[in-house]
Amino acid sequence: MNFHWRDGNRIELLENGEEFYPRVYEVIRQAREEVLLETFILFEDKVGHALRDALIEAASRGVRIDVTVDGYGSADLTPEFVTPMTDVGIRIHIFDPRERLLGRRINLFRRLHRKIVVVDGEIAFIGGINFSADHLGDFGPGAKQDYAIQIEGPVVHDIHRFALTTIAPADPSRRWWRRRMRRQQADSYIGVNKGEARALFVVRDNDQHQNDIEQHYLQVIRDARSRLLIANAYFFPGYRVLREIRNAARRGVRVRMILQGQPDMPIAKFGARMLYNYLMRDGVEVHEYCRRPLHGKVALADYEWATVGSSNLDPLSLSLNLECNVMIRDHAFNKHLHERLDYLLQTDCRRIPLERIVRGYWWRAPLAFICFHIIRRFPRWAGMLPAHSPKITVLEPSTSDRIDSGTPPFPREHS
Incomplete structure (x- = not known):
């Protein structure tokens, strides 16, 4: 998938969780059709619960929601936290869940470290802020200083198109997006201008966009x-x-x-x-x-x-x-x-x-x-180790297992 510079975007800087979280929750609550969310870390703290509440409220109105979290960064989510979401139809995808070794997470490398939120294909958020309370000032001395952006305009189409590629193979009902993409190729896409910024969405993966x-x-x-x-x-x-x-x-x-x-x-x-x-x-x-x-x-x-x-x-x-x-x-x-x-x-x-x-x-x-x-040279050496293809697992409704179990009920996986 190739990306190009897009004119006519409005981009706003959001500093720390105090600015980022309220804006994300507000946009999710106003969602009409779809929310796509990827994050490295989702914790069961006040930030995670506030996000869950906003997602459940949107799903209850019929909004289609897909949440993807990393199996290393978000390994400790419990059934009590996850089940209320899956029961209202929210699809939760776990990137590369692995069993622990002697109680420790071992799936350290090739992590899903992106932080993406796309709502209705019109508004996107990109940055370094996870969904955890340590991005708020009242967390204490360990509170993190961080940044994200809210984006409106043509480049959101590229972000939305990319976010769909993460979940589509695991969700047969998402195959419609392939037909839509064929009808609306990115090179000919003309979005509604929202501002004056020129923007380019850039990814790093272990395939075609390594550098x-x-x-x-x-x-x-x-x-x-x-x-x-x-x-x-x-x-x-x-x-x-x-x-x-x-x-x-x-x-x-x-x-x-x-x-x-x-x-x-x-x-x-x-x-x-x-x-x-x-x-x-x-x-x-x-x-x-x-x-x-x-x-x-x-x-x-x-x-x-x-x-x-x-x-x-x-x-x-x-x-x-x-x-x-x-x-x-x-x-x-x-x-x-x-x-x-x-x-x-x-x-x-x-x-x-x-x-x-x-x-x-x-x-x-x-x-x-x-x-x-x-x-x-460490990344090259790590790449020489016997490598598995990271998989995405879809949580089933009313699951009683932890995310890091790596065992059923996680039957649907894709590389």
Whole structure:
């Protein structure tokens, strides 16, 4: 499936769960025909219950609803939570459910890491925010800083078309979408203009789009002429991305990075810090966000381009997981995202001085070299392991099993 730049979109930035969740619930409650939702994490907390209530209310009005969650990220959903949804006709799809080994989840790689909501094929949400209470400020010190976007306009057609491909093979009643797509090919699709933004939906998979998100980053970094601002939670890209970031700083682009200073996973901070010297010695500014864990995956270049999505700049996102981003060309959106990120820089970030990184570099450099090349090659090594084809399982109504059981009543599966 190929995607193209679409003109005439309206795109709104949503920051953290406080802005994201109420908007999603409102749009679901206004749904007329269909809700498609994909998420890595759905927890049984106040956010998960609020989402469930909105979905059940819509399904009770006859809205067709498909929810897809990842079998690793959402492994602990219980029958008490799921059954009220399946009983009103909501189809719940589990991406690659696996049995636990000694009580631990082992299906770590090739995860469904996307976060997509599409309502009536007209409004879409894309970003990095899961459905869990740790994206709300009242969660405490562990509350995540994150971003998503609400989209209206022609690019929603591409997102909707793509979201259907995830569930159609597991649901025979969805085969109508193939006929619809033949009648309404994306290349000739003309949607109703909603705004001024130009947008492109980009995915990363383990088939035909293995490097698409990384390639867009590389091209934009090469083309940057005045400013580049990247806020990324788990930053450990390959050498090509690092080289282009450094080269941008060398040619006079002001390059600023916002990375984790208060990480939810300490290894993320350790890995990123191994790269600081390589970047900073050529003028890249590195800032660590210290108020709470950073979970965002956003960037902007110059005064028009920006991206928001689910993809980190690390080996898992760039080489193994299923991800999606939206690339945006719009001066107003770029300006607003820059204002929000600049606010973080001014209020809750500390800039890392080069002198601090240089001290002790003589003994850290060999360790950084070894670790960098091990982590950089990890996705390739993981891909060499005996691999199974991830499957999607459809939960039946009134199931009494846990999602992570991997046993019946989950009879319908597709690769």
